[in-house]
Amino acid sequence: MSGNARLAVRLVRGGGVAGIVRLALMIVGVAVGVAVGTLVVVLPSILDDRADRSSARLPVPTVAAGGRPTTFLFALVDDSWHGERFSRVLLAQVDAAAEPPPGLERFPAPGEIVASPAAAELLATEPGLAARVPGRVVAEITPAGLLDPDELFAYVGLTPEQLQDGSEASGFGVGFQDDMVRELFDGVPRELAVLVLAPAAIYLIVCGRLAAATRARRYAALRLLGMRRGAVLRVAATEAAIAGGLGGLLGVFLYSLLSPLLARNHALGFTWFPEVGALDALDTTAIVLVTVVLSGAVGALGLRQSLSRPLAARVSVEEPRARWWLLVPLTVGLGLMLPVIVRPLTAPPGSRVVYSDTQVNLVLAGMVLAAVGVLLAMRPIVAAAARVAAHPAAPLPLRLAGRRLSGAPASVLRVLAGLAVLVLVGGVSAGVLRDDELAAGPEVDAFTVTVDAHRAASAEVRGRIAMLAAEHRWTVQYSEASPPAGLGPPESAAERVAMFGLAMVTAPCTEIQVLIRAALPSCRSGGQYRLVDAALVGTADEVPAGVTVTFEDEVGAKVSYRTPEAVLAVDGLERSPLHVSSGVLVAADRPLFGWGRDVTMHFVVAEPESNVEEFKSAVLALDPTAAVNVHMRNLGAMEAYRVHRGTISTGVLVGFVLGAAAFVISAVDRAIERRRDVVSLLVLGMPLRTVRASQLFQIVLPLLAVLAMAIGVGHLAGNAWLQLNGRHQGWYGGTLTTMLPLAGIGIAAGLGAGMIVVGRKIRAEDMRRE
Amino acid sequence: MLSAENLTLSYGNTVALANASATVRRGEVVALVGPSGSGKSTMLYCMAGLLRPDSGKVVLDGVDLTKLDDDSRSDLRRRDFGFVFQFAELVPELSLRENIELPLELNGVGRRERRARVQELLHELGIEEQADRRPAKVSGGQAQRAAVARAIAHRPRVIFADEPTGALDSQNSLVVLDALIKLASMDDTAVVLVTHDPQVADRAHRTVHMRDGTAGL
Incomplete structure (x- = not known):
């Protein structure tokens, strides 16, 4: 072992209890970072494996x-x-x-x-x-x-x-990857990386910089003694690498525990086979080597000041003053979001506001600006809170806390920034997820179910399906369509019908009137009518009378059909559950040409959603090959929503726990560094509860200020997003129910850290300077 | 008034005090002198109730400090004792004025009275101009004078000073020491100081020599 390495080992061993605690925290910090980082790195291969499995079972x-x-x-x-x-x-x-x-x-x-x-x-x-x-x-x-x-x-x-x-x-086994499966999960590693790796990095930096002042003085002393820059760097790098190596090993172990748990418990919105994410000996070696090298580099890089200006490291550096212009981005950001946030309060209930592209872009810019603004505004906000607390008339513990906070070091703000961002992300994510949820499956009173039973064994089976109990039912059959001769649009209504086919809707008049929510006095049972949206009368979209098209009957024979003269113009036909803007209506129970293979059956099934499951079971019991589609229930979008919700929720939670841990460790580290100050106060006879109260204020006051700001902005930004998309009516409180527990965790962690008073037991050595 | 009787204290295998005894009377200045490691500071801390000896007792006007619980000893320090250390040990976030005011505030002295007492001490110690600066912004001598003012502010019965001039040059040493002794005598306060500086020891009314954890005249 070289002299520098020996010195580094001696420094690690000679740090006493504080040194061992610091080393342990660094090891745990590296371990957590490695475990989470490994998961993020391994996830793409887990998802690739999923896509490969999907490809392997696709019929060729x-x-x-x-x-x-x-x-x-x-x-x-x-x-x-x-x-x-x-x-x-x-x-x-x-x-x-x-x-x-x-x-x-x-x-x-x-x-x-x-x-x-x-x-x-x-x-x-x-x-x-x-x-x-x-x-x-x-x-x-x-x-x-x-x-x-x-x-x-x-x-x-x-x-x-x-x-x-x-x-x-x-x-x-098709020879290519199943892109649909891969795309569903594409954002997962990216979302996890952003949500978890950033706080993990803050956590690592906090752990890496524990007792930073003490260590900077120590290395500066080595420099003052004449040790060369390179040699000090090697000592520091070795010291950090020891923690890195041990942390790397512990991290791999932690990952081996964490990965199977995550694989099975839907925390990310999906599961996987644990063995897919397992690490082998080569992976483990590579990870440990990388952590050793990275930790050494970080350890050495953190020493720039002690090495270049050894004397400067021996005195405290005064933090820069808070500048009030740092509040400008937050103010501007909130200002840009304000019109969207206020609009629903002024708009009539139930109305949907449509925003222009410019408005949307401005609001999005406002959201970004407000998020950045929260970070920039932290210093002046914390400074203002400190100034209020430090008022001469304030109680002593609050005043002391205020004084200490007025020079809140950048490291405190960095850790607070991590927590603020995660709370903010939690709030905005809640808004985004709510919108995704509504997009995948909006809240409805009734469900429209479409059944395509073209593979059914017989027309009789289709007929039985059509008669299943439902609130309402109708069928749609399209005539044969001829491919367009040229590339241009159809020149006449007749050409359009020939090109795209004619929709023949079959339902009794009573059903049609309910479905289109309008009276049709001219509708007679057994009658045939051209059906058109009132807004399309006289346009090329109106089905012309006397046009001949071809349908298929229930034995597959071609049948010619001539469109009738009679017409029914219906207001809002396009928006009705029929989903037809023009066609032909046959006012009957049964399709004109029987239960042909291309007759699709449509049903309205009342809530609750379990009724739909029963209905699907009834259909599939008759025809297991039928394609049953429930409108407004997009299975792919719901899966994507679940994956995003799982990933974001887990990411925010893990990230926040890491951020809170960094915050606690940083607070405890500062408490250790403050030991002598605490002892001096206790020697003066200051009651322990006063010392503790001061420390609690010092920790919780900036936390409350920053979290309150983040919650406010997160709530507004989450709601701004929802208003932009217009799917959610009124204000959404889910942003708050997401952010408040996170803030609660942060505050509880802060209170816990604040209770720890280092130096409460007066020791002789604490009353003497080094 | 304050007596330490047969104090014994060990740190592991190292004996810091071995049947050491000392007394100090009201208004008296007693210097504990001796070579490094002789147990001077340990003796001082035991007398001040900051350390609890393994055996022996420390009696202040009939009350044995070694029998008091932690809260009672805190109350005693706050009310009856003052401390000056080698390095001022002022609260870094508070100004000199606020540091001096601190023991008065902890003892529940009213604001007006506090202000008047602090102003008097600032004037007496010649640090009025630096009163609103923080400790990091003043010289070592000025900070140590503020520490003396803080120790004396609440008119304690005993001031304990551990190498109070150890970090100062000779000129500042004498200024600080004279101020300490003068202000203490004004209130009939006893002073126990630890020093290895003969010049400082000469200013004391009585000197207790310590060697290998024992004390003698």
Whole structure:
């Protein structure tokens, strides 16, 4: 061991209890940083693995298989169970050589279900769900065939006759990554990195700079003794590297505990197989080496002042004065957000305000400016709080705290900044997530369900589905469409109908009147009418009378149809649940040409949402191949929302806990550095409670000021975002319910740290200067 | 008035005090002298109730300090004792004026009375001009004079001074020492001071020599 390394080890060992505590905190700090950093670094590979697993089980259509023969038919059913995706692959073997999909030992025979463990459990306990999947569960899919341990997924064996309309396939495993799966999680590592790594970095810096003043004096003393700059750097680097190396090892251990927990508990909004995120010996070695090198570099870099100006390190540096112009960005930012925030208070209830692009950009700029402004405003705000506390008439503990705060070091503000940003992010995220939630599944009184049963075994099955109990029902059938001859738009209404097809809506007059919320006195049962939105009458979008189009009947035969003369112009037809702006209405219970394959059935199912699940079960029990779509319930968007909510919530929480830990450690470190001052006060006979109260004020006062500012701005910014998007009516309190617990954690941590009075036991050595 | 009787105190295997005794009477200035490591400061801290001896007792007007709990000893220090250390040990965030005012405030003295007493001491010690500066902004001598003022402000019964001039040049040493003795005598306050400076010891009414943890005249 070199002389410098020996000296570094001696300095580490010779630091006494305070030195050991500091070393321990640094090791823990590095360990936490390494554990979180490793997770962020490993996440993309976990997500890649997920996408690879998805690709490996996608059936390869024969047309894309490069000459390989068809071995099975398949159809994908994208279903959900109470908001959880439950995908099923319907399979019908046509060749004995058909290879089983990943995770299965053999190809499922007709009537057999091979389900994921989570799906198998649900199918066994939920008859409603079991009704949707024909057959019996004969085996479970092994992890090799699943995206995650909690996935609801199943392969359902059918006969080729049952799956006549299925796609032909030659095997499983497309040669490219499933982008849809990858994209869903794309933001996760980035969000975690921003939310967790930034506070982790602050935490590491705080731990790295523990007892900074003491250490700076020590290294400056070595320089004054004549030790060369490089040698001091090596001593400092070695000292930091020791903590870094031990922290790296502990961090890897911490990660090995943390990763399986996160993998299984939906903390990030999704789960994964723990072994995917496991580290091997090479990874561990690399991580420890990186932490050793980085810690050494940080340790050496932190010594610039002691090395270049050794005398300066021996005196306290006065902090710069707070400048009031630092409040300007916050003020301007709030000013830019104000119109959007105030608008809902002045606008009539239920009305939706539409903002121009300029207004949106200004508000977004205001949000960014206000966030930056919170950070800049901290120094003047803390200084103002300190000035009020330090008033000569204030009680002694408050006055002392105020005096100490008036020179609040930059390190205090840095740590406070970390907490403020996380609270702010928590508030804005709550607003953004609320908007995402409303976008994925807005609150509705009734659900519109569309059923496409074109693979159903018979027209009779479609007819039975159409008769299922629902609040309202109607069908839509499109006529054959001819591809456009040129690139230009259709020149006449007739050409438009030919190009895009004609929508034939079938429903009794009574149903139609309820759906369009208007009386149709001219509607007669059995009548046929051209149906058009009142706003489109006379335009090219109005279906002309006397145009002939072709429909398919329930046996697949072509049937010509001529559009009628009679017309029904309906106000707001486009916005009605029919989702048709023009077409033909047949006022009847049954489609004009029977239950053809291209007849889509539409239903209105009343809330609660469990009714929809029952309805879906009823449909799928009749036709397991049916595609059932619930309007305003975007499964992909809901999954994305859950992943973002999990990632952001976990990220903010972990980040905040790290930030709060940094805050506590920094406060305790300052308490240790202040030991002699505490002893002098106690020697004077100052009661311990006065010393403690002063310390509590000193810690909690700036924390309260900064958190109050962050909560205020976070609440306004979160609501500004919601108002811009217009999905949420009125003020949203969820921003506060997110931020207040975070602030509570911070304040509790501050109070805890403030209670620790270092120096309460008077020692002889504390009464003598070094 | 204050007597230390047969004090014994060890730090691990190191004996700091071995049956050491000393007394100080009202208005008397007693200097504890001796070589480094002889136990002078330890003796002072035990007499002041800052350290609790392993055995022996410290009696102030009939009350044994070693039998008092921590709060009672805090009250005693606040009310009856004053302290001056080698380095002023002023509260860095408070001005000299506020530092001097601190013991009065802790003892519940009214604001008007506090102000008057502080002004008197500032004038007496010649640091009026520096009164509103913080300790870091004044010289060592000025800070030590403020420390003397703070020790005497609440008119304690005993002032304990641990090397009060140890960090000062000879001129400042004499100014600080004379001020301490003069102000103490005005209030009939006893002073126990630790020093290894013969010049300082000469100003005391009585000298107690310490060697290897024992004391003698």
